[in-house]
Every structure is written in structure tokens, then in C-alpha cells.
Amino acid sequence: MTLVDNLNIIKKQIPSDVKLVAVSKYHSINKIKEIYNAGHKIFGENKVQELDEKQKSLPNDIEWHFIGHLQTNKVKYIVPYIDTIQSVDSWKLLTEIEKQAAKVKRQIKCLLEIHIAQEDSKYGFTYEKCIEFLSEKKWETLNYAHICGIMGMASNTNDEEQVKAEFKRLKLFFNKLKKNYFENDNLFSEISMGMSNDYTYAIKEGATIVRVGSAIFGNREYH
Numbered sequence: 001m002t003l004v005d006n007l008n009i010i011k012k013q014i015p016s017d018v019k020l021v022a023v024s025k026y027h028s029i030n031k032i033k034e035i036y037n038a039g040h041k042i043f044g045e046n047k048v049q050e051l052d053e054k055q056k057s058l059p060n061d062i063e064w065h066f067i068g069h070l071q072t073n074k075v076k077y078i079v080p081y082i083d084t085i086q087s088v089d090s091w092k093l094l095t096e097i098e099k100q101a102a103k104v105k106r107q108i109k110c111l112l113e114i115h116i117a118q119e120d121s122k123y124g125f126t127y128e129k130c131i132e133f134l135s136e137k138k139w140e141t142l143n144y145a146h147i148c149g150i151m152g153m154a155s156n157t158n159d160e161e162q163v164k165a166e167f168k169r170l171k172l173f174f175n176k177l178k179k180n181y182f183e184n185d186n187l188f189s190e191i192s193m194g195m196s197n198d199y200t201y202a203i204k205e206g207a208t209i210v211r212v213g214s215a216i217f218g219n220r221e222y223h
């Protein structure tokens, strides 16, 4: 099985209106090129330095998604080319994206990361904090950082009912945000959920973006 075989198997399971982000973190530029040459142009990375090196070596028409914790002092490096920052978890980060994006006059799609898993995590809004944040309305002043939806990572468990319930709840939360804050904003439309082990459940529960790494590229070699 080649990487392109893996890609094609996954693409067959994904409806055409669900976006597949190929998560290439820790994988080589050559591997990314294999997938790119098969016609896939949407990739996700979670470290600024690694993304920056890859972006410089790869074609300009790749749509890059940032999916990891982003430090404010690194926003400026990726803003000239990033399409979507899926892991926005504070007002501080959002204002820095706004500031840097204004300098290069690019609209950046931003997803609010919601902490939906059972495991503790330092990152992501809780459901309550997210509502609190949106209710404050400060985000309405943004011109370049555009909130386009939400992102979540399910619990790392074999309990599929648990995972499905987490996705279901995230979808309901999306509906609530849409109705209460973004009813007239067509760009607020994305629910990014589902990874290699659970993307089929995520799609059933309403994902519009799935982020798939190891099922395409194989296991990551950490160094």
C-alpha cells in the first residue's frame, strides 16, 4: 500500500462536501509531495518551525491549516500564508492574529478550539468559557481574523459510544453558536472533528472538516 492508496481509501469514505486535512506533522517533505502529486492540496501541521520549513519547500497552492497550540509570538511567521488556524483558544491569540493579518491584509479563517475530551488539557475553551467569550462580543470588532467555526478532539479511548457522544455534543454546540451569534454570517460554517481513528463517526455526527494523519502517512516518527 502506498500513501496514495491510503489517501484514496479515505477519500472514498468522505462525502465530497467534507474537507479532508491531511495531517503531515513529523512526516517528510517527500511524503507530502507524494500526496500533493496525487492531487491533494490541503495539509495540517502543529508546529510553527516545522510548518515554515515545509511551506518554503513546497508549492504555493497548498492550503495550510494550523492545528496545534500556537504561541502569540509565532503568529507573525505563518500569517502570510496560512489558510485556517483551527486551534484558537484565547482572545489574546485572536487579537494577535488580527494584528498580524492586518499587516499583510489577509483574511485568516479561525476556528475556536473546544475542549471536549475527558482527558485534561491546558488548551481549548470549555463550552462555558466559549459562550462567555462570545457573549463579550469583543470578537465582533475583528476585520481580518474571521471566526469560521469550531474544532474539537474526542477522548483517546476505544469506547466508541463515548466518542460519538462527544461529537454529537460538539455539533449541537455549533448549532447553538450559529443561532445565537452567527446567524447571518455564512462563513461561520465549519465543525472540525474526527482523526484517523474516529473520522467516520465524526462525519456521521456532522463534521465538515476531518483531520487525518496516521491513516494516510503511517505512524509518526518522533525525534
Ligand SMILES: *Cc1c(COP(=O)(O)O)cnc(C)c1O
Pocket (backbone or CB within 6 Å): 023, 025, 046, 067, 068, 153, 195, 196, 197, 211, 212, 213, 214, 215
Ligand atoms: C495529530 C493530530 C491529528 C491527526 O491525528 P491522527 O490520529 O494521526 O489522524 C488531528 N488533529 C490534531 C489536532 C492533531 O494534533
